[in-house]
Amino acid sequence: MKTDDTIFPAEDKGGPAQPLLLVQDLRKYFPVRGGLLQKEKKFVHAVDGVSFSVAKGRTLGIVGESGCGKSSTARLVARLMEPDSGSMIFDGEGVAEFGGIAFKDFRRNLQMVFQDSFASLNPRLTIGDTVAYGPQVHGVPRTEAVKRAHALLRRVGLEPSMFASRYPHELSGGQRQRVNIARALAFEPRLVILDEAVAALDKSVQAQVLNLLQELKAEHDLTYLFISHDLHVVHYISDDVMVMYMGQVVEKGPVEAIYENTRHPYTRALLSAVPSMDPDHRTQQPPLAGDPPNPINPPSGCRFRERCPYAEAVCADKIPYLGAVGGNKEHVVACHMNCAASGHSRAVGAPAIEEEVAA
Structure with missing residues (x-):
């Protein structure tokens, strides 16, 4: 439906390659809001x-x-x-x-x-x-x-x-x-x-x-x-x-990459909680334990570490950055297991995480 362009200009200044x-x-x-005696x-x-x-x-x-x-x-x-x-x-x-x-x-x-x-x-x-x-x-x-x-x-x-x-x-x-x-x-x-x-x-x-x-x-x-x-x-x-957890992006990518090649433990937990009509793919155990941390005082390092089954000391010491998954720049994840230099025992590839999830 066309309208007067002087009233509703629909311009594409940068072409299709430029993000909208x-x-x-x-x-x-x-x-x-705190009490009268609360200084901070x-x-x-x-x-x-x-x-x-x-x-x-x-x-x-x-x-x-x-x-x-x-x-x-x-x-x-x-x-x-x-x-x-x-x-x-x-x-x-x-x-x-x-x-x-x-x-x-x-x-x-x-x-x-x-x-x-x-x-x-x-x-x-x-x-x-x-x-x-x-x-x-x-x-x-x-x-x-x-x-x-x-x-x-x-x-x-x-x-x-x-x-x-x-x-x-x-x-x-x-x-x-x-x-x-x-x-x-x-x-x-x-x-x-x-x-x-x-x-x-x-x-x-x-x-x-x-x-x-x-x-x-x-x-x-x-x-x-x-x-x-x-x-x-x-x-x-x-x-x-784009998957968010406690105000931050933890994983982002094309829809098929997120659903078929999930890399963040939180994204895995979300997907495993989706009901399935297939009796062979029903969730037998809760995908996550515990409640999200207090957003007023979030945990140090990775904010998901208190609920993550793969958390190690590095997860509390360092904040994970959004890094490409397997060289795919469109699929990024904020997890120390995705970074070879992070010091995490399961870093990069980590077959163990695949095996445990499949089990």
Whole structure:
């Protein structure tokens, strides 16, 4: 669907080889309110040095346990929260205070779909007005905005003659989420962040929305940042996967590399916890023991070491860096077992870890 380029310019400044989004060393600490006698300020390390890139036309899936920093990272990228430090480049240009693309233009090129489809919609606006409202605020005449809204509603499977005059409470959860997707696309964005966008839907509706997202991605040349706790869904929709633990990236790579050549013990634990219908591949023992450490005072070295069955002294002494797996620069993992010079007894290759996991 074409629009006036003076209102919604869709530029590709750097070509397909340049990442659409490049995030470097993003950090966000939340202060903890203490008592009157508490002299030292404490902070929750929600996002602690996260760096990644998203290629144009691809989907990056972000996974991890609750509280690992997935949603906080998404909100920092969308600038719904201000980061404490770090930089962000959108199609070769810095964002807002980093110099380059204006904040209003950046926000128009990036849209977000949240988990709670009902809370995301204004209960006093009809569905048609909800989708048309954003473009009108950005200068699109009402007639054109309504026309665009009706076309998008029709594309997401909601016939305007039946749904445009309805209110959010008159729709099902799946229908409301389709409205949220249509509203996001009304700006003709280049990057869409989907934060648990299908988590609240039942499986049949979930599959329909996922297929719709795939079709819209191809039609509108979209790039997705897809956040989910459902590893099956991430496997289906993602091109690349980033695994987070306690505010840090522990493994990142192409989806098949992550699922078939998992290198980090935490990623292995996540995958082993996924239910299987095959009786020969059912998990007999809990993949992880214990609870995540306190995010106010995270462990030294590797933050996963207190729950890792392969932890050694080096894991407490040194922070592992993201290194390439077997020379594959696209697949990186932050684990001392992946570094020959780390001093870990199972470093690089370590057949023992493969044998124990298989056993």
